[in-house]
Amino acid sequence: MEEYEVTREQTETTIATNKIFSGKVISLQVDTVLLPDGTEATRELVKHPGAAAVIALVDQKLVVVEQYRKPLEKMQIEIPAGKLDPGEDAQTAAARELEEETGYIATELQLYRVFATSPGFADEWIHLYIAKDVTSGQQQLDEDEFLNVFTITLEEAEAYIANGRIGDAKTLLAVLAWKQYLATGKWQ
The missing domain is CATH 3.90.79.10 (Nucleoside Triphosphate Pyrophosphohydrolase)
Structure with missing residues (x-):
């Protein structure tokens, strides 16, 4: 898979992670992230082993x-x-x-x-x-x-x-x- 360069202006930095659930197939977490413009937001994530x-x-x-x-x-x-x-x-x-x-x-x-x-x-x-x-x-x-x-x-x-x-x-x-x-x- 071809990768491309991600500039710092495009990324979201994780500030905190709140693990909600861990099950047999998936886990759920809510991350607080710092956006490129300096504001904070939340991201609800499903973690899966592939x-x-x-x-x-x-x-x-x-x-x-x-x-x-x-x-x-x-x-x-x-x-x-x-x-x-x-x-x-x-x-x-x-x-x-x-x-x-x-x-x-x-x-x-x-x-x-x-x-x-x-x-x-x-x-x-x-x-x-x-x-x-x-x-x-x-x-x-x-x-x-x-x-x-x-x-x-x-x-x-x-x-x-x-x-x-x-x-x-x-x-x-x-x-x-x-x-x-x-x-x-x-x-x-």
């Missing part, structure tokens, strides 16, 4: 999971993904999540993109991988995971986007990448 997601194709179809998403109060179709465990690298997490959630195994994972999910209030970065040589394995769901696994065509993915069954950023990016791959023969 996540990994996988674009896996089997017989020219995308491997997806469907699960209930409580924050949205509805079922969603998504690519396999999950949070990084403490000290875990993203590629290891991607391989683990692919197998645990779907039962599929990839002989190789190629990093496609790393992106921030909601930089206005959260520090979560998702590492999106492309699975190579995908074969069947054994699904190993976490005790609190209930999901359906299936494969979809590009046309089905586009229909699911249109009707809202696919609506999360990682899966939207995966479908866009897949569409570009089909048009060019390369993961760009």
Whole structure:
């Protein structure tokens, strides 16, 4: 990822941090910051360990999971993904999540993109991988995971986007990448 220079005039300096909550997946804090013009403001922050997601194709179809998403109060179709465990690298997490959630195994994972999910209030970065040589394995769901696994065509993915069954950023990016791959023969 290309970095650019941030000048002192563009930064916010943290003066104080008030930790509100620390949970299994996220923690919440409110920071008091000094703005570039010298005034103070507060920033509500969600701290997240990061996540990994996988674009896996089997017989020219995308491997997806469907699960209930409580924050949205509805079922969603998504690519396999999950949070990084403490000290875990993203590629290891991607391989683990692919197998645990779907039962599929990839002989190789190629990093496609790393992106921030909601930089206005959260520090979560998702590492999106492309699975190579995908074969069947054994699904190993976490005790609190209930999901359906299936494969979809590009046309089905586009229909699911249109009707809202696919609506999360990682899966939207995966479908866009897949569409570009089909048009060019390369993961760009």
